[in-house]
Amino acid sequence: MTTRDPWWRGAVIYQIYPRSFADTNGDGVGDLPGITRHFDHIASLGVDAVWLSPFFTSPMADFGYDVSDFCDVDPVFGTLADFDALIARAHMLGLKIVIDQVYSHSSNQHPWFRASRADRSNDHADWYVWADARPDGSPPNNWQSVFGGPAWTWDARRGQYYLHNFLAEQPQLNQHNPAVQDATLAVARFWLDRGVDGFRIDAINFAMHDPALTDNPPAPDTGLPRTRPFDFQRHIHNQSQPGIPLFLERLRTLTDAYGGRFTVAEVAGPAPEAEMHAFTVGDRRLDSAYGFNFLYAPALTPMLVRDALAEWPAAPSTGWPSWAFENHDAPRAISRWAPPDHRDAFARMKTALLMCLRGNIFLYQGEELGLTQVEIAFDDLRDPEAIANWPLTLSRDGARTPMPWHADAPHAGFSTIRPWLPLGSDHAALAVDRQESDPRSLLHFTRRMIALRHANAALMTGELKIVEASATILAFERMTQNQCLLCVFNLAAAPTQWQPTDPERWRPIEQIGAIHGWSIGGFAALIAEAV
Template identity: 55%
Template sequence: MRQADWWRGATLYQIYPRSFADSNGDGIGDLRGITERLDYVASLGVDGIWLSPFFASPMRDFGYDVSDYREVDPMFGTLEDFDALVDRAHALSLKVVIDQVWSHTAIEHPWFEESRQSRDNPKADWYVWADAKPDGSPPSNWQSWMGCPTWTWEPRRKQYYLHNFLPQMPDLNFHNAEVQDAILAVGRFWLERGVDGFRLDTANYYCHDPQLRDNPPQPPERRGDIPAAMQQHLFNVCQPQNLPFLERVRALTDEFDARFTVAEIGSANNLERMIEYTSGTQRLHTAYSFVLLGALPKADALLALVTPWLQGEGAQAWPSWAMSNHDAPRVATRWAQGDEGRIQQLLALLIALRGTIFIYQGEELGLTQSDIAFDQLQDPYGKAHWPRDKGRDGCRTPMPWASAVANAGFSLSDSTWLPVDPAHQARAVDVQEADDSSCLNFTRRLLALRRAHPALRQGSFEPLWADEQVLVVLRREGADAVLLAFNLSDTSRTVELDQGFLVTSEALVVGDVQMGGSSLQLAPWAALVSPVELSS
């Protein structure tokens, strides 16, 4: 595989800086803490890291509200600390991908401070402004997923400004070429600093409908219980004008060697949008969505997620997959209910998928979702939606490094920004390092297989069996072949395949799996990942 294509089939490890490692004892993770732990990350067998935002910010949404795109927030360190992190990562052969939050800024950003002053200043059109309707109501009916309308009144301009998230996070106007140029200059700044790529936050939110048409209501059977889920988001996101800008982003990264872009997409038609944004060589390299961040799909539904990339326009695109991240309940709770065997099965399922994969910090330890008391909540979404939805803090608690020390080795502070989950101490890195059967060491073996076998990184994806409970797939690249089988149910299953396979000594097994000729027996929640020799 060409060095420029390192991202195809790669495994990236997501680091949430606030919660990874605290080097200065203030209870908040930082860049130096990450650098000190990069040897551990490299030991997993991943290809690189994705860093969630560390930029200057008022931290209303924990860094996803940027006030200066080119500065490190002091709570995380300095630009020199970032440079040292990149140098150490590269010395360990780890790529560094950073979040870029371009759809919106913080209200404290100098661009917005200027834009809000009048309708005729140099940056007057850098954000999305609109007059009120004759009755004084907002320009459209658009609703934010943060629990509020998407429009806020600005008395200095006597206009509303658009914000698809918190009111303190105004949307940039990507219909303005000067805005695109300024954002691309930000990207160039970080590329020249040595980063290997960007994770583009909410990449389908860049452009809005210029006519500000109202979103239609959801049909009754799809209507949710918060305002944003009561309408179809046809006009505030996923506009066709996004595509030329994405092509400009790709052209920028192509000026540098072996750089990479991955879009985050939250859309009603996730798979279609992922293909649209990554098809061919002029748009983004890859994209991921929320399709594996919700309820556990049936086995045949999982197959249906992968097959669009095997044919038609999808064959010219490349997907990415994540089962956990900083915005979703941890998969060890959401899908596995904390069961060790099921957690390991899900890790095996993730590495089986054709595409680039993301592991969220602690996922390799099998960390479960934490239950945060209301008086300890930090997430504005959780505070606004309590108790129906406790927000995102439960997946953001500090990383447990050592079982027998204060704060599980995350920090020397008396208190941490979110509490360390006592249940996580028993799953700390030092405990699992010493246990060959641990989730951590199982993850290392899985990733070693993925790195060693081209079939798992970029090979074909050939379904051999799929029903609601069982999925059996052959991945193949040239002479290299890997058999993968998963029973996603609490019932033992036997399936008869069209051909037999010789399972090799490299096989990784979860639960009880038996292969005899073409007959495959799978215990409840069992998994098989095995390089195979194809029998006659």
């Protein structure tokens, strides 16, 4: 990384899901003081920043993504004073803090929505998306909610339907309204003034709708399972509108005024790259976009990685990507991708691969421990999407289970009482204290890989060129003017023989797994430097 590069370019960012990180007040739910208490663990990983999932005041219909006060902390997580203490401790340890911002919707308990639904003529009447019923009383169009059923709910007080792309408790903000944009930017300013270093913008491609309320066309049948009405449509009118990038330019103007701030878009969908590029092009919009290429992939293959990276060439007109193998919405990668009898080797190879990708890297809490996906019984489910679509929608709860801190403590040291979600049956054995005492653990290995990334400018900010993407071998070069690295990964369990066209050019600097010359063991990796 050159002295001219911003701090976030190539950074490793650790995601925390606050409900499940650490409970300090004995209510079974994680809180902000719990995060602050464990910042030493996070700092010891060598990461650059922490992304906090929502901790704002909320009725918790969608566990914090239904916000009833964008400028306060929900009591279950603590207070604004707790947040200020968290910021101070993070900055003392050299960690940046990135927080979620939810600009597409609010809670139906937010004062803005309560005012908006009161009548059609008050100051907030057009702050949400309202529409009359069709002549037969049905919803205004055919748009469907992500969580199942129509994206419209009737409100008797206004005698109209309101739009919600997610739960009925998450009414859609009307970001076409300049007053709503102004209020949204005021929220961002509030948190910037409190010292946050950046924003992850949630579901930003849902932030605007087609004002004509045009019906969505049907989606072609791809043969994949369709578990929700949402899956039967192409979502070209209820999201992805051309006004969104212009709003992002307003947000960028604000964050630039504070200096050194980072913005990253969450953009989901079957083919999101065009929007991701539109949201990050040039230097007037967001800094990066968060790729979903790996989060739901059933297998990690060389072709998957090659195709994902190909969407982000090092060109002036293309933005800067961000990558994650896991997050709070997706099943744990170790359970999706690794054969059970090869999990340790696979986890190391996966970690090394993530740290060698071009872009920013997001590491989800517990990923450094190799946490597996937890099977949650129906009676223990908290995820509204999984409950609504049981049993066809995989629960997000299985990746949101509590962080294990102490193997022999009750509830693995997460809380003194039964947590809000059960711990994984194998998670205590993977607890932080147990791995801390084992120098061969995945935790220590993750630290080593993060340090390797930071020590090599080619891995942080260099260009990337694919050398090989066969059925089992992925090889690419990372390059700056002063350094060239060759990164080779065997994504299969069987060992294989592979070498570059000029094997004498390379000096190994890191070997993961069984490496003997250019004989690469199953789920092994080799990183070499040009000499």
